[in-house]
Amino acid sequence: MTTLRYLTAGESHGPALTVIIEGIVAGLPITAQQINEQLARRQKGYGRGGRMAIEKDQATILAGIRGGKSLGSPISLQIQNRDWTNWQEIMSPQEDAKVEERQVTCPRPGHADLPGAIKYGHRDMRNILERSSARETAARVAAGAVARRLLAEAGIHIYSHVLSIGGVASTTEQDLYNQATAGKIQWEDLQVQADASPVHCSDKEAEKSMIAIIDQAKAQGDSLGGIIEIAAVGLPVGLGSHVHDNRRLDSEIAGAMMSIQAIKAVEIGAGFESARLPGSAIHDPIYYHEEKGYYRRSNRAGGIEGGISNGEPLIVRIAMKPIPTLYQPLDTVDITNGQPVKASVERSDTCAVPAAAIVAEAQLAIVLAQALLKSTGGDRLEQILERVQQMHCQAKNF
Ligand SMILES: Cc1cc2nc3c(=O)[nH]c(=O)nc-3n(C[C@H](O)[C@H](O)[C@H](O)COP(=O)(O)O)c2cc1C
Numbered sequence: 297m298t299t300l301r302y303l304t305a306g307e308s309h310g311p312a313l314t315v316i317i318e319g320i321v322a323g324l325p326i327t328a329q330q331i332n333e334q335l336a337r338r339q340k341g342y343g344r345g346g347r348m349a350i351e352k353d354q355a356t357i358l359a360g361i362r363g364g365k366s367l368g369s370p371i372s373l374q375i376q377n378r379d380w381t382n383w384q385e386i387m388s389p390q391e392d393a394k395v396e397e398r399q400v401t402c403p404r405p406g407h408a409d410l411p412g413a414i415k416y417g418h419r420d421m422r423n424i425l426e427r428s429s430a431r432e433t434a435a436r437v438a439a440g441a442v443a444r445r446l447l448a449e450a451g452i453h454i455y456s457h458v459l460s461i462g463g464v465a466s467t468t469e470q471d472l473y474n475q476a477t478a479g480k481i482q483w484e485d486l487q488v489q490a491d492a493s494p495v496h497c498s499d500k501e502a503e504k505s506m507i508a509i510i511d512q513a514k515a516q517g518d519s520l521g522g523i524i525e526i527a528a529v530g531l532p533v534g535l536g537s538h539v540h541d542n543r544r545l546d547s548e549i550a551g552a553m554m555s556i557q558a559i560k561a562v563e564i565g566a567g568f569e570s571a572r573l574p575g576s577a578i579h580d581p582i583y584y585h586e587e588k589g590y591y592r593r594s595n596r597a598g599g600i601e602g603g604i605s606n607g608e609p610l611i612v613r614i615a616m617k618p619i620p621t622l623y624q625p626l627d628t629v630d631i632t633n634g635q636p637v638k639a640s641v642e643r644s645d646t647c648a649v650p651a652a653a654i655v656a657e658a659q660l661a662i663v664l665a666q667a668l669l670k671s672t673g674g675d676r677l678e679q680i681l682e683r684v685q686q687m688h689c690q691a692k693n694f
């Protein structure tokens with residue numbers, strides 16, 4: 297069984313982020329430009345703070361790719377932090393680093409500052425925030441870009457859009473995914489529209505209200521979360537398994553989504569709605585067509601039954617909490633003297649929901665590539681692709 301794994305390293309204001317991806321088969325065409333396109337998508341989005349004006353994320357390929365194709369060896373990627381030049385004396389690994397500067401001693405409610413400091417015994421909570429920062433998601437998106445190249449070869453594509461920000465919800469956006477699921481509009485067109493929108497939502501009316509509410513939150517020193525929907529199409533039947541807890545595709549997806557900084561809830565298909573309705577209104581009746589094989593006319597299961605992909609589009613929704621750093625900070629306690637104070641203010645985003653959508657696409661790509669490699673085995677791309685074709689044929693002719 298081929299396993300795909302990855303490991304990131306890097307502090308937010310350190311010299312660079314690094315990611316090593318192991319388990320990508322040989323022969324996968326992949327370029328730095330394709331990785332950089334995904335990194336650029338993550339950097340867009342209305343409501344981000346000053347840092348995004350400093351960074352221009354680009355991946356340097358250090359290992360595992362030669363002549364535009366994967367070798368089968370671990371792939372190593374690096375993304376420079378341009379902001380490092382402003383932090384090198386403070387963040388230096390050398391003993392003479394100016395660690396007494398920019399110390400954080402007033403923990404921000406909602407961030408990892410206090411529990412992290414207590415756990416690791418750091419009196420300067422910068423030692424926690426540097427790694428708990430979602431800067432690390434750039435490395436995940438780079439890994440996800442490699443995974444999505446593999447998926448694309450196998451005919452699997454991933455899309456996302458924003459459904460709501462700070463409670464301002466689009467009334468039509470959800471319907472677009474329903475129409476795409478029903479084959480009435482193209483998924484690609486939807487993605488182009490979402491990518492062109494500053495809030496990653498194709499509903500222009502909702503976009504205006506979302507921008508207005510972000511502006512308002514910023515003016516008030518507040519922050520906002522929101523809801524994102526992610527879809528994967530082209531999956532063969534049979535990714536994941538019902539036989540063991542950690543082989544269920546839905547459990548792997550939920551874990552990956554919850555691993556994204558500030559994501560607090562995950563739904564697959566009808567999700568929480570399915571608790572409200574009777575079985576007759578929730579489960580998707582099964583039909584058979586000579587050309588298509590088995591299919592559904594609805595997709596409330598969101599493409600997974602029994603922990604296994606059923607061939608329908610995979611639909612995942614996630615909720616992001618508001619950014620914890622507030623320019624009008626909440627009450628906290630100064631850990632140097634136990635006195636009540638206002639929380640530390642670090643340069644911060646007001647809303648990062650559009651960026652989190654791209655991170656969620658990357659996480660989904662990684663989980664699906666892992667599941668694909670587990671089901672297909674193989675060491676080279678053509679072996680994977682042959683097996684995927686076989687899976688499609690077997691499902692159709694079952
Ligand atoms: C793309 C992205 C950007 C973020 N930007 C900020 C930020 O500027 N300031 C901040 O305090 N938190 C930001 N966050 C959220 C924190 O990283 C997150 O709230 C923190 O890790 C604690 O969340 P947790 O309890 O889910 O781990 C961002 C999250 C994401 C996904």
Ligand SMILES: C=C(O[C@@H]1CC(C(=O)O)=C[C@@H](OP(=O)(O)O)[C@H]1O)C(=O)O
Nearest residue numbers: 345347428429430431434642643644645
């Ligand atoms: C750097 C990124 O996001 C950062 C995530 C983040 C946090 O606390 O999570 C805090 C901010 O960092 P800084 O204080 O350096 O501006 C964000 O900018 C990024 O997405 O690349």
